[in-house]
Amino acid sequence: MIVPFPPFEPDKAPYNTNATAVAVNALPTADGWGPMPSLVPLADALSSAPRGSITARLSSGIQITICGTATGLYLVNNNGTLTDVSGPSAPYAVPDGDEWSFDVFGARIIATNLNDVVQYYDIGTSTDFANLPGTPPKARFVKVIGDFVALFQLENDAAAIHWSGINNSEQWVPGEELCDTNSFPDGEELQAISVNGSGATLAFRSGFRSMMFDPSSGYVFTFSPFAEGRGCAAPLSLVDIGRGDFVYYSDTGFFRGASATPIGAERVDRWIQTVTNEATRPKIKGVYDPFRKVVMWRYEDASGNGYIIGYAWQLDRWFQSDTIVTGLGVYATSAKTLEDLDAISSSIDLLPFSLDSAAYGGGPPSFAGFDANFRLGFFTGLPQQATIETGQIEAAPGSRAFVSGLRAISDSTGATVAVGTLDSHDDTPTWTAQQTRNSRSYMFDFRADGRLHAFRAIIPAEDDWSSLSALNVNANPSGGL
Numbered sequence: 281m282i283v284p285f286p287p288f289e290p291d292k293a294p295y296n297t298n299a300t301a302v303a304v305n306a307l308p309t310a311d312g313w314g315p316m317p318s319l320v321p322l323a324d325a326l327s328s329a330p331r332g333s334i335t336a337r338l339s340s341g342i343q344i345t346i347c348g349t350a351t352g353l354y355l356v357n358n359n360g361t362l363t364d365v366s367g368p369s370a371p372y373a374v375p376d377g378d379e380w381s382f383d384v385f386g387a388r389i390i391a392t393n394l395n396d397v398v399q400y401y402d403i404g405t406s407t408d409f410a411n412l413p414g415t416p417p418k419a420r421f422v423k424v425i426g427d428f429v430a431l432f433q434l435e436n437d438a439a440a441i442h443w444s445g446i447n448n449s450e451q452w453v454p455g456e457e458l459c460d461t462n463s464f465p466d467g468e469e470l471q472a473i474s475v476n477g478s479g480a481t482l483a484f485r486s487g488f489r490s491m492m493f494d495p496s497s498g499y500v501f502t503f504s505p506f507a508e509g510r511g512c513a514a515p516l517s518l519v520d521i522g523r524g525d526f527v528y529y530s531d532t533g534f535f536r537g538a539s540a541t542p543i544g545a546e547r548v549d550r551w552i553q554t555v556t557n558e559a560t561r562p563k564i565k566g567v568y569d570p571f572r573k574v575v576m577w578r579y580e581d582a583s584g585n586g587y588i589i590g591y592a593w594q595l596d597r598w599f600q601s602d603t604i605v606t607g608l609g610v611y612a613t614s615a616k617t618l619e620d621l622d623a624i625s626s627s628i629d630l631l632p633f634s635l636d637s638a639a640y641g642g643g644p645p646s647f648a649g650f651d652a653n654f655r656l657g658f659f660t661g662l663p664q665q666a667t668i669e670t671g672q673i674e675a676a677p678g679s680r681a682f683v684s685g686l687r688a689i690s691d692s693t694g695a696t697v698a699v700g701t702l703d704s705h706d707d708t709p710t711w712t713a714q715q716t717r718n719s720r721s722y723m724f725d726f727r728a729d730g731r732l733h734a735f736r737a738i739i740p741a742e743d744d745w746s747s748l749s750a751l752n753v754n755a756n757p758s759g760g761l
Contacts, residue, residue: 284750285312285668288598289547295672295705302669308597312749315663321655323360330607330650332380336389343612348380353409367409372396381421385429385449394420414450417442426478438469458500472518474526481538483512507540516565519575527575529564548598557582567608569647578608607650665741672732675755682758683728692745696738701730709734729758
């Protein structure tokens with residue numbers, strides 16, 4: 281009988297054969313699971329935990345990466361070293377639990393947090409960040425909307441947005457050059473913004489509004505509420521995945537788009553509640569991996585350790601990782617010279633990536649993160665150890681069954697498999713030891729008797745594999761008791 285390795289949907293019952301609660305360090309594929317690359321550090325360690333970052337790329341091909349901590353801002357150099365580019369108002373004071381918010385306006389990086397004066401860095405000319413001219417208000421977040429720079433969750437009004445003059449990031453006087461501000465009477469805090477051309481969707485704590493550039497109306501922007509009641513509970517959880525399309529975390533789970541289509545209901549919404557708490561849930565932060573067509577969110581457990589839960593929106597599948605990450609982002613690197621590579625390692629064999637990697641040649645942004653030592657790196661290393669279980673099955677309905685062996689439908693040569701047996705649906709599995717494959721028959725040999733069976737595959741780290749879809753199990757009835 282064929283027993284598939286099903287989607288990661290831990291909210292479902294353990295004896296649902298179409299779902300599993302254990303699928304760690306593997307990425308969903310159309311017909312099973314594939315390897316999840318490991319995080320390989322590329323830069324020196326920050327002095328303290330990362331608090332936001334950005335890669336900015338100009339049409340000329342120039343691109344730079346900036347990382348922030350609670351007190352400073354740092355440029356990541358080609359050779360992986362860090363340069364402190366903090367402005368004169370440093371040391372900064374990013375609030376506990378918050379991050380720097382970054383966006384790019386032309387060739388200018390704008391950075392803000394709720395405690396400090398808004399900062400800017402002009403790519404190609406600035407050596408350090410500086411206070412943004414024009415006396416902009418202090419704000420928790422920044423977003424470029426068309427030809428305007430918008431600041432929101434202001435220091436004195438968490439439900440307000442203040443936008444700059446048109447094409448002028450230094451004009452902050454309302455009434456001048458279409459600069460203005462707007463405070464919203466309901467919806468609670470303005471949490472996030474999804475840009476759609478010259479307009480946007482505003483995500484509040486308890487609702488959404490459309491924001492349209494409409495100067496012919498007598499106003500710069502017009503606003504219309506919709507989807508009132510349910511909003512965005514974690515500001516950094518909202519991730520754009522297409523024009524006018526986004527995913528986010530609400531108080532009741534994960535949703536997609538302005539229509540609030542549930543994507544986590546009866547799959548991961550209850551699970552995320554159990555692995556987080558009320559203090560850590562608002563810190564959920566998502567990023568978009570443009571090549572794998574997935575969104576990955578970093579969440580913190582009660583101890584403050586950060587892990588990944590991900591969603592492949594084209595496959596409508598969830599996944600997770602137990603790798604500790606202190607930050608996530610989408611970054612790009614500039615092309616490196618031989619001298620840059622020599623600064624990373626004097627030996628070609630000890631370089632963290634192959635010589636043909638985009639990490640050295642430069643290219644479009646890729647999914648990256650910070651490890652437990654606060655080092656920036658890319659998820660392009662060798663596969664992590666993957667652990668995937670099946671649901672609990674009745675191999676012989678109404679009777680006990682004896683499992684004598686199985687074959688793995690996988691191209692992994694290093695996989696091991698264990699069998700869990702149960703006497704009833706309220707029982708806990710008793711697992712065999714992990715078994716290696718018989719070198720002659722290519723079978724995994726077992727003697728496992730029970731009313732219910734579950735199966736666990738472990739593929740070791742660095743194993744060269746691409747697919748694990750199912751098991752072909754030899755099972756026969758063994759009695760009625």
